[in-house]
Amino acid sequence: MSAPEPVRPDSPNLELDCRDLRCPLPIIELARHLGEVAVGETLAVVARDPAALIDVPAWARMKDQEYLGDDLTGDGVARFWVRRRS
């Protein structure tokens, strides 16, 4: 039903710990730190906020970045991946 998972490296070039931040702060952190990775590199945001599952891909679409799907951190918190495209 879902699209095939895009290929992700083993670990992101930058990981943002937003597990205790409420919507829309994880997205704000993504936007703030996008410039800290090079084009083609990845950044990921760790978030418990239930809106992140929808808002990270929506943000990537609106800002023309590539959403790479989600996985879990070692302690079981969702982590959402983005590749900087521009």
Place this chain on the structure above:
Amino acid sequence: MSNSGRVAQTPPPVVWDAASAQALHPAAREVLLAALDAGYADPRRLHGAGRSARLLLDNAREVLAQGLGVRPDEVSLTSSGTDAVHRGLLGLLGGRARVASTVVRTAVEHSSVVHAISWAQAREVVVGVDRSGRAAPEAYAAAIAAAPAPVALVATHSANHEVGTVQPVEEVAAAIGGVPLMCNAAASAGRLPLPNGWSIATASAHKWGGPAGVGILCIRKGTRWRNPFPADDRIDERGCGFENVPSALAAAAALQATIAERKDVNTLHFRLIEKIRTRVAALPDVEVVGDPTNRLPHLLTFSCLYVDGEALVTELDRRGFGVASGSACTTSTLTPSHVLAAMGVLTHGNIRLSLPWVVPPAEGTQGPTSGIEADVERFLTELPLILGELRSRIGLA
């Protein structure tokens, strides 16, 4: 507040939340006041006051049926739109219990539909929607074909209460063969004609300027429906509790007036929403959602990046605009709207505005429309300022 002697020119607050509740239509107010005295009695009684109440109740049912394009004996009055959905859906499930128990529904149904299915512990198959919020007719057929057990009913809505997208109800009815269709028409009833093809249709009077506490349950003649709740010995055995005759009559009066006025009002609303839609879509980092043309005339939903929905609603309220939001931070559950989530659109910084019922004046005369036109202009001036201010606080302006 100030000692300069000037009076602040604050415009009166406007409430752009008709999709939650619309102010009582003037025609309904008159009828309601009269019926409070004339229609208080038990309509089952044979005394004069009882017969008066019965007459008013029958009259209300007839006017409602006429307005909705159905037979009077297909209309039942319930205590709310939610109650109508519960009775309609569960009664249809009950009527089909021997042959099927699975429900097919869209991912963007009103929560009353979702909760009723869950309460019944029925198996469900959810039909996804596209980015605009529309579920394709062939997707229902595919869901029925793929369902692990026979399907008892298909639930769709006429138009979405959160994003305004109109669903292709009649095409869905044609696509699902003989499976009964339940159509929750609460978001569109009154403003738009009821679509065809359903076995059960539901609506709520306070969405068209009737009083709250009047739900409409239409059961198409010949539908197998079984009362899911304890029976009550009333005139209409499908409902429950003492009939609210004054409100029923007021709801009917509001519907009648709304239908008489809707061509002009819908035209005005459609144009104003199109204007707001175009201007808001041009703002930076804003996503306007829902179908741009195949939609409710009076409703617009959009989301703004990096902005907290609660802060946005509060700022708009402070500047005199009452609007709704589907953002997580504005809900009791702190989860984002399941409608926005199913559409895959941004959920934070979300605003839904739905314009109030304003009847345009005759050509060439000044009337209340100039007020709503000015409100729209003021909104379009204020919104970018608010977004700029909220975003500059976090350094993302």
